Amino acid sequence: MMSSSPAVRVQDLHVVRGGREVLHGVTFDVPRGSILGLLGPSGCGKTTLLRAIVGVQHVAGGAVDVLGEPAGSPGLRRRVGYATQTPAVYADLTVAENLRYFASVLRAPRDDPARVIDEVGLGRHRDQTTGTLSGGQLSRVNLAVALLGAPELLVLDEPTVGLDPVLRQELWELFRALAEGGATLIVSSHVMDEAGRTDRLLLMREGGILADGTPEGLRERTGTSDLEAAFLQLITEKAGSLT
Numbered sequence: 001m002m003s004s005s006p007a008v009r010v011q012d013l014h015v016v017r018g019g020r021e022v023l024h025g026v027t028f029d030v031p032r033g034s035i036l037g038l039l040g041p042s043g044c045g046k047t048t049l050l051r052a053i054v055g056v057q058h059v060a061g062g063a064v065d066v067l068g069e070p071a072g073s074p075g076l077r078r079r080v081g082y083a084t085q086t087p088a089v090y091a092d093l094t095v096a097e098n099l100r101y102f103a104s105v106l107r108a109p110r111d112d113p114a115r116v117i118d119e120v121g122l123g124r125h126r127d128q129t130t131g132t133l134s135g136g137q138l139s140r141v142n143l144a145v146a147l148l149g150a151p152e153l154l155v156l157d158e159p160t161v162g163l164d165p166v167l168r169q170e171l172w173e174l175f176r177a178l179a180e181g182g183a184t185l186i187v188s189s190h191v192m193d194e195a196g197r198t199d200r201l202l203l204m205r206e207g208g209i210l211a212d213g214t215p216e217g218l219r220e221r222t223g224t225s226d227l228e229a230a231f232l233q234l235i236t237e238k239a240g241s242l243t
């Protein structure tokens with residue numbers, strides 16, 4: 001039976017980093033089995049928000065609940081997969097060795113390394129030393145680690161940076177298949193053309209949410225045909241409402 005409680009519930013979240021408030025009261029829900037896209041310019045707070053959801057960010061106020069528990073609860077460790085922007089894998093191990101190592105740490109099923117290597121399209125590189133991979137291949141190893149154990153929530157910080165359009169499309173097809181299998185995904189990106197592949201978008205700017213809606217709804221609301229234009233339109237509207 002589908003649970004009606006959201007996978008993630010963020011309420012009035014405030015975060016201070018380096019003595020400065022970088023999230024100013026952010027509120028939203030993410031329904032289970034959906035893909036939320038997080039978009040916004042560099043420095044707007046995307047990574048900070050993802051860190052709060054994973055439970056590795058000290059928060060100054062508000063609440064973050066994940067799969068029915070407070071973010072960062074020990075019980076969530078194996079239910080949430082997190083791929084950081086900077087790959088956190090061992091350069092001197094092969095792709096397969098890295099995956100086997102992290103699978104044993106997470107106590108993931110024995111055949112999981114082979115499954116996730118296939119899912120991210122790295123079959124031909126399984127025995128290559130990770131330090132010799134290209135940037136795009138390295139980020140896919142990082143993504144593969146997050147997929148180990150088939151977590152219910154995947155938090156992916158710019159997983160498609162540096163990938164060519166064909167690979168990006170393949171990864172978005174994988175994300176969609178995972179969501180159809182019941183997983184919830186939160187994916188940050190700089191790239192507006194990826195935004196259309198999400199179920200819902202949060203457009204962020206300067207530590208706040210500029211808009212929250214479906215890609216279609218945002219295009220309609222702004223009367224624009226593409227999301228890049230919609231984003232600019234929303235910024236202009238917001239600037240207008242402040243003067």
Ligand SMILES: Nc1ncnc2c1ncn2[C@@H]1O[C@H](COP(=O)(O)OP(=O)(O)OP(=O)(O)O)[C@@H](O)[C@H]1O
Pocket residue numbers: 017018019022040041042043044045046047048049
């Ligand atoms: N450790 C830190 N100490 C002080 N300030 C920080 C720290 N980490 C991030 N910040 C600041 O917090 C704000 C939000 O940063 P964050 O990394 O969340 O942005 P982002 O939207 O993910 O950017 P990008 O897309 O470039 O990764 C930025 O202004 C950044 O300078």
